[in-house]
Amino acid sequence: MNDTKQKLIHITRQMIDQHGIDGISMRELGKEMNLSRSAMYRHFKNKEDLLAAVVAENFEMLTSNIQEITENINDSRKLIDAILYAYFDFGIKNQEHYHLMFRKQWDKELYPNLHYSAFGIFKLVEKCLEKAGNLRKNPTQSTAIMYAFIHGLVDLNLSQHSETEKGLDNPVYLIESFLDLIFI
Amino acid sequence: MNDTKQKLIHITRQMIDQHGIDGISMRELGKEMNLSRSAMYRHFKNKEDLLAAVVAENFEMLTSNIQEITENINDSRKLIDAILYAYFDFGIKNQEHYHLMFRKQWDKELYPNLHYSAFGIFKLVEKCLEKAGNLRKNPTQSTAIMYAFIHGLVDLNLSQHSETEKGLDNPVYLIESFLDLIFI
DNA sequence: CCTTTATGTTGACGATGTCAACATGTTGGT
DNA sequence: ACCAACATGTTGACATCGTCAACATAAAGG
Numbered sequence: 001m002n003d004t005k006q007k008l009i010h011i012t013r014q015m016i017d018q019h020g021i022d023g024i025s026m027r028e029l030g031k032e033m034n035l036s037r038s039a040m041y042r043h044f045k046n047k048e049d050l051l052a053a054v055v056a057e058n059f060e061m062l063t064s065n066i067q068e069i070t071e072n073i074n075d076s077r078k079l080i081d082a083i084l085y086a087y088f089d090f091g092i093k094n095q096e097h098y099h100l101m102f103r104k105q106w107d108k109e110l111y112p113n114l115h116y117s118a119f120g121i122f123k124l125v126e127k128c129l130e131k132a133g134n135l136r137k138n139p140t141q142s143t144a145i146m147y148a149f150i151h152g153l154v155d156l157n158l159s160q161h162s163e164t165e166k167g168l169d170n171p172v173y174l175i176e177s178f179l180d181l182i183f184i
Numbered sequence: 185m186n187d188t189k190q191k192l193i194h195i196t197r198q199m200i201d202q203h204g205i206d207g208i209s210m211r212e213l214g215k216e217m218n219l220s221r222s223a224m225y226r227h228f229k230n231k232e233d234l235l236a237a238v239v240a241e242n243f244e245m246l247t248s249n250i251q252e253i254t255e256n257i258n259d260s261r262k263l264i265d266a267i268l269y270a271y272f273d274f275g276i277k278n279q280e281h282y283h284l285m286f287r288k289q290w291d292k293e294l295y296p297n298l299h300y301s302a303f304g305i306f307k308l309v310e311k312c313l314e315k316a317g318n319l320r321k322n323p324t325q326s327t328a329i330m331y332a333f334i335h336g337l338v339d340l341n342l343s344q345h346s347e348t349e350k351g352l353d354n355p356v357y358l359i360e361s362f363l364d365l366i367f368i
Numbered sequence: 369c370c371t372t373t374a375t376g377t378t379g380a381c382g383a384t385g386t387c388a389a390c391a392t393g394t395t396g397g398t
Numbered sequence: 399a400c401c402a403a404c405a406t407g408t409t410g411a412c413a414t415c416g417t418c419a420a421c422a423t424a425a426a427g428g
Contacts, residue, residue, distance in 0.1 A: 026416060036378075038417070108344070145361060149329065149333045161286060166306050174325070188406085
């Protein structure tokens with residue numbers, strides 16, 4: 001029943017955390033589930049399909065993280081600050097999952113929901129910036145720049161291209177600096 | 185002799201371009217080279233080692249691209265503009281290679297040269313910003329923010345998380361906006 | 369009661385990275 | 399000229415992997 005499917009997703013999540021994206025195999029997953037080699041194919045079309053389900057969950061988590069912040073902070077600069085940090089934090093704490101979310105090129109036809117989710121996050125942030133009156137660029141542009149910046153920051157930290165000498169390893173400080181540029 | 189090694193790198197580069205990172209196999213490479221299954225292991229310890237050699241070349245290419253720009257443009261804003269665009273352009277035109285350069289976590293012990301190269305690019309840009317007197321943040325911070333931004337921009341475009349609605353699909357325009365924020 | 373559907377298992381296939389054993393050619397020293 | 403070391407290549411073999419087909423069984427629903 002649907003129970004196994006959910007458990008399958010859950011165990012996969014754990015395995016990704018423990019062994020990384022490249023460290024998981026369908027067969028190992030089977031063992032972990034006390035199932036045979038290929039029982040999973042009753043619940044998911046293939047490996048990619050299973051991973052997509054995990055990624056979908058991740059996007060939901062990230063979205064609700066940000067949503068929650070949105071509801072609890074009023075000052076627009078503080079709000080954006082909190083969002084950016086939450087985003088960064090999510091990326092660092094779920095690095096393998098973050099890779100899976102953004103590094104794999106998810107087919108838009110096959111997995112439109114993943115793109116909706118990503119777009120939802122973007123829109124959420126944009127809405128926040130629309131309320132802020134003290135931007136140096138219009139909300140859409142500001143959001144786009146911010147999105148590129150924060151994603152880049154996370155990604156460089158995850159790929160260890162963020163040596164101290166580059167000043168990229170102190171995100172709190174750097175996010176602050178960045179906001180100084182975005183806001184008037 | 186060293187000739188084969190170089191050719192090996194070259195063919196690998198082509199195969200990556202044509203079939204993507206996940207589309208290359210040592211065995212296929214063997215065929216393409218008119219060699220046996222595992223002749224490559226005389227020249228490279230393993231697959232990762234071979235890929236690292238390709239990545240090293242890529243870093244050199246990117247570095248010399250930027251170096252060249254540095255030498256030919258004086259106005260600091262125009263210079264940075266050109267560098268950012270060249271960087272973006274490189275990423276888009278060599279997307280599979282760009283992934284390989286930044287998405288794979290290259291072990292610092294095993295491949296220190298890759299990290300030196302990446303650091304070199306960073307320093308190159310930082311030097312340019314040091315000469316510019318009209319920054320809103322100090323050169324190191326500006327460089328760090330810029331690095332995150334441009335890497336994020338490239339990466340989002342490559343992973344197709346850059347729909348028109350997000351305003352991320354017009355890099356020339358967005359880079360311009362971004363520079364408006366960086367410079368006074 | 370019979371038929372569909374859901375869920376599981378095992379056997380099999382082809383692809384892949386890699387190593388060990390073996391062959392051959394090249395080079396440099398005596 | 400001879401031999402040893404080394405460079406370079408080949409084939410056989412192995413474990414691992416994703417996936418499918420064939421088969422089993424149990425539940426559900428008419």
